[in-house]
Amino acid sequence: MLRRLDNLFDYLFRRRRLEDELDEELRSSFDMIADRFAARGMSLSDARRAARLEFQGLEQVKENVRDSLAGSSLHAFLDDTRYALRGLRKHPSFTSIVLITLALGIGINTAVFSVFHGVLLHPLPYDHPERLVIVWSSFRTAGTARAPVSGAILGEIERRNRSLAGVAGIWTITRTFTGENPEQVKCARVTTNFFDVLGVRAAPAKGRTFSAQDNGGPAIMLTDGFFRRRFAGDDSLLGKSLPMDWENTLVGILPPDFQLHFAPDSNVPADVQVFDTFDKRVYQGRDQYYIRVVARLQRGVSMAEAQRDLDRVAKEIGGAYTEYATENLQFRLAGMQADAVRDVQPALAALLAGAAFVLSICCVNAASLLLARAGGRRKEMALRLSLGASRGRILRQLLAEGGVLCLLGGAVGIALGWAGFRGLIAIRPERLARMGDIGLSWPVLAFAAACSLAAALLFGCVPAIDTLRLDFMATLRTGGRGSPGCGRGRIHRHTGAALIVGEIALGFVLVTGAALTARTLAKVVQVRPGFEPRRLLAFQISNEMFNGESGNTVADWEARLAALPGVERVGATSHLPLDTDIPNWYGPFQPEGFDKIQAATLVADLRCVTPGYLAAMGARLLEGRYFDPQDRAGGRQVVMVDDLLARTTWPGQSAIGKKMLAEHATGNGFLPIQSVVVGVVEHLHNHSLTKKVRGQIYVPFEQSRRSPLTFVVRTSVDPLSLAPTIRKMLYDRSRTAAMGKVRPMTDYVSREISPVSFTAVLALVFGILALLLAATGVYGVFNYQISQRRPEMGIRMALGAHARDVLRMVLREVGILAAAGVLIGAAAALLAARWLATLLYGVGAFDPLSYALALLFLPAAALLGGWRPAGRAALANPAELVREE
Amino acid sequence: MDLLQGTLDLLVLRAVELAPMHGVGIADRIQQVTRGAFVVKPGSLFPALRRLEQQGWVEGEWAPSENNRRARYYKLTRAGRAQLAEEKRKWYRMTSAMNWMLESEG
Numbered sequence: 001m002l003r004r005l006d007n008l009f010d011y012l013f014r015r016r017r018l019e020d021e022l023d024e025e026l027r028s029s030f031d032m033i034a035d036r037f038a039a040r041g042m043s044l045s046d047a048r049r050a051a052r053l054e055f056q057g058l059e060q061v062k063e064n065v066r067d068s069l070a071g072s073s074l075h076a077f078l079d080d081t082r083y084a085l086r087g088l089r090k091h092p093s094f095t096s097i098v099l100i101t102l103a104l105g106i107g108i109n110t111a112v113f114s115v116f117h118g119v120l121l122h123p124l125p126y127d128h129p130e131r132l133v134i135v136w137s138s139f140r141t142a143g144t145a146r147a148p149v150s151g152a153i154l155g156e157i158e159r160r161n162r163s164l165a166g167v168a169g170i171w172t173i174t175r176t177f178t179g180e181n182p183e184q185v186k187c188a189r190v191t192t193n194f195f196d197v198l199g200v201r202a203a204p205a206k207g208r209t210f211s212a213q214d215n216g217g218p219a220i221m222l223t224d225g226f227f228r229r230r231f232a233g234d235d236s237l238l239g240k241s242l243p244m245d246w247e248n249t250l251v252g253i254l255p256p257d258f259q260l261h262f263a264p265d266s267n268v269p270a271d272v273q274v275f276d277t278f279d280k281r282v283y284q285g286r287d288q289y290y291i292r293v294v295a296r297l298q299r300g301v302s303m304a305e306a307q308r309d310l311d312r313v314a315k316e317i318g319g320a321y322t323e324y325a326t327e328n329l330q331f332r333l334a335g336m337q338a339d340a341v342r343d344v345q346p347a348l349a350a351l352l353a354g355a356a357f358v359l360s361i362c363c364v365n366a367a368s369l370l371l372a373r374a375g376g377r378r379k380e381m382a383l384r385l386s387l388g389a390s391r392g393r394i395l396r397q398l399l400a401e402g403g404v405l406c407l408l409g410g411a412v413g414i415a416l417g418w419a420g421f422r423g424l425i426a427i428r429p430e431r432l433a434r435m436g437d438i439g440l441s442w443p444v445l446a447f448a449a450a451c452s453l454a455a456a457l458l459f460g461c462v463p464a465i466d467t468l469r470l471d472f473m474a475t476l477r478t479g480g481r482g483s484p485g486c487g488r489g490r491i492h493r494h495t496g497a498a499l500i501v502g503e504i505a506l507g508f509v510l511v512t513g514a515a516l517t518a519r520t521l522a523k524v525v526q527v528r529p530g531f532e533p534r535r536l537l538a539f540q541i542s543n544e545m546f547n548g549e550s551g552n553t554v555a556d557w558e559a560r561l562a563a564l565p566g567v568e569r570v571g572a573t574s575h576l577p578l579d580t581d582i583p584n585w586y587g588p589f590q591p592e593g594f595d596k597i598q599a600a601t602l603v604a605d606l607r608c609v610t611p612g613y614l615a616a617m618g619a620r621l622l623e624g625r626y627f628d629p630q631d632r633a634g635g636r637q638v639v640m641v642d643d644l645l646a647r648t649t650w651p652g653q654s655a656i657g658k659k660m661l662a663e664h665a666t667g668n669g670f671l672p673i674q675s676v677v678v679g680v681v682e683h684l685h686n687h688s689l690t691k692k693v694r695g696q697i698y699v700p701f702e703q704s705r706r707s708p709l710t711f712v713v714r715t716s717v718d719p720l721s722l723a724p725t726i727r728k729m730l731y732d733r734s735r736t737a738a739m740g741k742v743r744p745m746t747d748y749v750s751r752e753i754s755p756v757s758f759t760a761v762l763a764l765v766f767g768i769l770a771l772l773l774a775a776t777g778v779y780g781v782f783n784y785q786i787s788q789r790r791p792e793m794g795i796r797m798a799l800g801a802h803a804r805d806v807l808r809m810v811l812r813e814v815g816i817l818a819a820a821g822v823l824i825g826a827a828a829a830l831l832a833a834r835w836l837a838t839l840l841y842g843v844g845a846f847d848p849l850s851y852a853l854a855l856l857f858l859p860a861a862a863l864l865g866g867w868r869p870a871g872r873a874a875l876a877n878p879a880e881l882v883r884e885e
Numbered sequence: 886m887d888l889l890q891g892t893l894d895l896l897v898l899r900a901v902e903l904a905p906m907h908g909v910g911i912a913d914r915i916q917q918v919t920r921g922a923f924v925v926k927p928g929s930l931f932p933a934l935r936r937l938e939q940q941g942w943v944e945g946e947w948a949p950s951e952n953n954r955r956a957r958y959y960k961l962t963r964a965g966r967a968q969l970a971e972e973k974r975k976w977y978r979m980t981s982a983m984n985w986m987l988e989s990e991g
Binding site for chain 2: 021022024025026028029031032033035054055056057060061064065067
């Protein structure tokens with residue numbers, strides 16, 4: 001083995017010496033043989049001729065020796081590669097067009113796959129994340145199949161299941177760090193086994209995670225980032241109490257890479273900074289559904305088995321608690337990662353499919369260009385075949401050319417893809433935040449390599465197959481040019497035609513997709529979310545500071561805000577629209593005159609608001625009045641409803657004056673209280689720009705106090721410019737209160753729009769590329785075909801055809817191919833439409849305008865590509881064309 | 886007579902078993918000893934020599950020839966000697982097997 005390697009080394013690096021030695025040895029042997037002939041009495045020249053005969057060609061012998069040595073196949077490969085490089089360098093325009101085409105295709109796929117991989121495939125950073133599941137509950141009054149559970153249910157799941165290794169609960173609240181710069185942060189309240197279930201430990205030498213004894217105790221943990229930022233990473237604080245609006249002991253710091261990954265409708269935001277534990281009595285709570293459940297499957301238990309197990313648990317719970325039986329409690333399991341990304345998964349899959357389409361078009365284009373070139377080189381190939389080159393050898397050379405192109409294209413493509421990926425990170429929606437953590441990794445590189453390889457096989461083989469079928473005698477006879485009507489030429493043209501049809505069909509699907517997503521974006525941007533987001537500042541304050549003493553009420557604080565220069569209106573709410581951080585508040589309501597059964601399915605979003613809130617938001621009053629300062633605690637209980645609830649509950653009647661039992665936050669928990677409707681406002685999009693999820697009931701803050709409050713300030717100036725003034729005002733008032741989430745309302749809206757615009761931008765890029773590629777593809781194929789068919793054109797013109805006729809003939813051929821491509825493409829687009837429908841808003845999947853655009857643009861691109869070759873054919877001089885033949 | 890496939894190596898190794906020899910000498914010796922049955926042309930002899938040298942069974946060395954030309958002399962190495970013995974054994978096994986088959990009765 002060693003010797004063989006040594007020989008290979010010799011062969012590769014001391015070839016010069018070996019060649020020289022061989023030369024000398026052969027020459028001396030030749031001389032010896034010649035000597036021998038001379039000794040038999042031949043003349044010197046006769047002796048040499050006889051020796052030459054005996055030797056059968058010195059070069060041939062050398063070639064035989066070279067072939068017999070180790071490393072020779074490697075050498076042949078290097079030769080092929082060098083030859084391919086030389087050939088490509090000689091045709092810089094051809095080479096650069098193919099390279100750019102390939103690099104675009106591979107680059108786009110690398111970029112899109114990086115996103116896809118980073119978000120969907122890269123495992124969550126927990127221990128054996130594939131065994132982590134989210135348990136959703138559904139019950140009659142939940143109004144959703146993805147509802148949280150009560151403490152009692154959490155306890156029962158833990159006790160009764162036989163398939164889970166651990167069951168943990170989480171929900172989020174806000175806490176304030178007091179001291180120099182009071183700061184409001186998101187705090188996750190968890191069961192003490194939460195980190196054990198995820199398999200996360202505290203950062204090394206930074207304390208511990210929670211243990212069972214911490215239940216309801218003061219123990220807190222901080223994220224690494226927050227600990228460094230606010231406490232300069234001071235380890236001496238471990239085991240001590242931090243300045244906070246809550247009794248606490250810092251027991252540990254989480255590792256730097258720790259992050260929560262929950263779906264947006266879990267209301268467990270990723271930027272939670274503090275963790276504490278549930279109250280000791282958490283498992284006794286029976287009527288509040290607020291806990292999100294994450295569990296770990298036992299080793300070897302499948303999802304389906306666990307689901308069956310939980311179905312049984314639900315039935316048992318129904319047997320033990322009558323209220324859960326009437327609610328028809330059910331559980332649904334979902335893989336943690338799949339659950340966290342389920343809202344972005346369809347869009348990313350569609351984008352990856354689109355990118356694959358672009359790559360296919362790029363390959364088709366490269367194939368047609370190579371085919372055209374192979375056609376131009378047929379004479380060369382035929383000559384080499386007839387001179388004794390084996391078909392295998394020529395095939396190897398063609399494949400080497402494809403390989404070199406793919407390697408270069410792949411390298412440029414990966415670079416392009418990386419740049420594109422950085423660009424995508426810049427415009428990424430918050431929901432795709434995770435894609436930035438991963439970046440260019442081995443799976444991505446492997447994917448890019450696979451793309452290049454697939455491309456090489458796809459487009460490298462077409463010309464190779466074409467060459468294999470080469471009948472070299474016929475080719476030499478006709479001067480390397482398939483004469484019109486000759487079988488070879490026709491097969492060749494058919495291959496080119498099929499490529500063009502395929503390219504236009506793929507392009508059609510991409511262009512309709514681009515048009516549909518662009519129109520969706522336009523519709524989403526135009527949506528009126530039920531309020532006016534511009535010039536509106538929002539920030540959160542927990543209302544422990546409003547202790548009700550004189551001069552320290554919410555109304556008083558609002559009055560001070562309203563007096564600031566640049567402020568037009570002020571209000572506050574318990575739940576800001578489009579803010580997913582705070583768990584939604586929704587519950588059953590019972591209008592007067594409805595019995596329990598009629599009201600059984602009635603559920604509405606509930607919000608407590610101050611009198612100025614709805615007006616400050618710019619929500620239009622449709623009937624009745626807004627709340628006013630007279631609607632206070634102890635006064636008449638009033639509510640406002642949105643038009644959706646008013647219309648569905650009392651169709652054809654005015655809602656004003658109607659009475660209903662609606663849930664209120666009271667000192668004794670949440671209770672239904674009989675209230676009268678005093679106003680109807682337009683529906684505010686609480687959860688999504690594109691969906692009206694459920695009707696809404698507004699209760700006056702003074703009659704149903706909840707914390708924290710989010711204040712909204714309608715301004716006549718840039719809303720953020722008021723933030724420092726307000727912060728100072730708050731600090732002057734209270735050293736322990738802090739503002740959190742100070743943001744213009746437009747932030748919340750654009751956060752909703754950004755996934756749509758992300759998809760639309762990429763789809764548009766795909767569509768435009770598809771058009772460009774279709775045009776260049778048609779150009780390449782026809783340009784070549786026209787040059788092959790010059791004699792035919794010449795004869796036609798000599799026989800009396802006008803330039804116009806030739807032009808028309810060529811353009812008609814382009815038109816036929818385009819029509820065929822469009823037909824196939826339209827069929828494919830219609831098939832894909834149903835799948836795309838989930839991504840659309842405001843336009844149907846069969847939107848005629850989008851299809852019309854594709855119908856217009858693709859043939860136009862094809863004709864544009866065919867125009868120049870056609871013109872060249874028409875302007876040629878017939879006499880010259882015929883003479884060439 | 887055509888060489889049987891794989892026998893050229895054996896012939897060459899055997900030719901240089903007793904004394905180092907140059908390429909032309911090896912061809913001559915094979916032709917003489919086999920009484921002209923095998924004529925080894927340079928086109929197959931030199932590739933075979935290089936191959937055997939790569940395997941480490943023969944070693945080439947430059948030396949003046951009988952009529953004072955510089956020639957490359959090949960001599961059997963220790964590994965080559967072992968290989969020759971092995972090849973011989975194989976060859977005898979094969980020929981006797983062939984003989985049994987050809988001389989069997991009925």
